[in-house]
Amino acid sequence: MEKEEEEVIERNWVDLLPEHIPLIQEKLSEICDFVRFRAVCKPWHFFSPVSDLPLQFPWLLRNSRGPDLEFYSIAFNKLYTIRTHCPSINFFFGCVGGYLLTGQANNANSFSLLNPLNNREVSLPVLHDSNSFNFASKFSWYNTLNFQIGDYLLFFENETSVRCKPGDDRWDIIGPRCKGQYWPYYFKGLLFMVECCTGILKIMDVSAHKELYVIPPPEHENMARGYFAGPYLVESCGEILAICHRRSYWYTDFKFYIHRLEFGNGKGNPCWVKLSSIGDRILFLQIHQGRRSRGLCLRTSDCAGFKGNCIYFTINLLDFDFGHNYLNMHDMGNGVTTVINTPFGEKDEISWFMPTLTHM
Template sequence: MVIPGERSGTDGVPSDERNWSELPKDILHLFSKKLTDIFDFIRFRAVCKSWKLSALVTDPPPLLPWLLEVRREEDRENAVIRFYCLSSGKVHTITCSCSRGAWLRGPARRYLLASQSRFQVYLLNPLTNDQIHVPFVNACWCPIYIGPDSSEGGDIVVISGFKNYFDMVFNTRPNMMVFWRPKADDWVYVEGVGNGANTYYRGQYFCNDSETGITNVIDSATKKMAYQITAPEDTNPLLRGYTVIVEAGGKILRLFQHYEAEQYHFDIYCLYFGDGEAKPCWGKITDIGDQMLFLEGHHGLSFCASNFAGFKGNCIYFLKTMQYLCRYDIGDGTTEVLPCPFDCVDTWFVPSLV
């Protein structure tokens, strides 16, 4: 690949004879790591063979989650999916045949949870059309965590649902958890895990009981209760809002989002494990450092702001009434409505080519 030009290069070689495909592989790799939109990464790989080999799909640049637009009925039937890329400000329209007629759920990395009905649920990567069947257990599933498994390597899928159809009809929240590792290719069921905000981290499943405020911690290896964490001391059950539990920078955070007229603000707690003798407990914090949280419903994702030019940490991105994209500044307690090309937004999705 030769790039024409008029001036000579610094090495004395005329620039119209410079072959950019011969750039050092480590330099090309460094360039590829600065691409924060996965479609720019795809274009980079398409330039020539040497550029492609320097930017493997298994080693993509850091990517912020895309925002999924709520799909209209005609979009579902035509298998059209629209995403808003926050880092580039672009809207990406994807035709994914495996999404035809399906409802898509997140937040998630690599796969969205797709459902045609209670009887047909599967994981779907909309960029590759890859599918993974989710076994039918009379349940409407909700994704808890879909992404890298920090405890054993590879990926793990954690979803919650109902034990049976009767529970789904008469209970308002799921009461069982299912997780799956591609390496093991086996679905593991855990019952009685609670019915509120939840997350998964390092082999442990954290689930908040919405009635008592107690957080149950389940060990995924033994499928038994590891320990319980009482609600923060300043918890007021009369306040309007909802709880989110999310992992951020290796720490487990519990957030309570307040509803006060048009104002939103968060109480944030960090899980402290003590010195080995004290019981784990929630401690209130006012700063999450370089972390950015992306919330939807009772779940969320976290990212380091320093990996993304133009973004700052210590903030929370959330969806207000599924119509507005908002950013909460933890430092000054203010909420800002951000520009968004969609009238109705659904969930967050971190794209992947594998």
């Protein structure tokens, strides 16, 4: 007796059970695949909120006027060209997390944050008595690479420190800017001011308008050879790291020095503790001559296939004899720095960009 042929049951993927959708999403590590998945049908779109998007490995943005912007994904070795719906009279003035500052350098009333992946935009309040050109050129360097849309934005000018959240109708003064040349950072209600010449750190409570600590700079061995820069601060998994580096004249050899700010039990002054390793963390730094450097941190659990205890960093050079920008990876374990090839030219200015779909 012949075997009866098994009945083939055709299934409609639209009827996929909602509890199975997150299992598929976990496999979509690239944001573009996530967008395509949500576009298949209405049920998949409904059960795939953008808040469930897996944390992305940072992209590189080639800074340009637009409207076509080029992004490079290191993780997937892909180059994306994305067209923005930005007025042609506006310029792009740098990245703040997954958003771009747009506006006109001579118009203080024109600035906004644009998410180029969904073309959603939020206007920034006018900062009165501020030079609009200075605002455009310095704004992104005062704000972190891991900025999210609900965080505060900072700006410092005319001896005054101000902050606002996207969507606010005004900037709030949070204190006088310390006299002298300082690089400011803002973490969880505290203002960190690093004196450029000495590396001395001042910590202020923004709400109380009170100076809490004055901390000497991290100690380093003799820096007689090479060019030394830092410290610059990065928030890393709830900790504050101070990062310094020494480089050779030709930008071929680097050595990084990392310290963690230890608050202890709240008694006495915080102090810097040297780290020989950053464990399973990956640092992403944007180093710029003549400006403060900034960065962000991810764990290897968020970046499958990537090695921890490493630093990916871009170097922005003012001396065009060396080229403009380079992407490098420094292994903290063996001290080796490797140049990473990208589709961008040496004269192209590049910035880290954190792809996101979230908005207000």
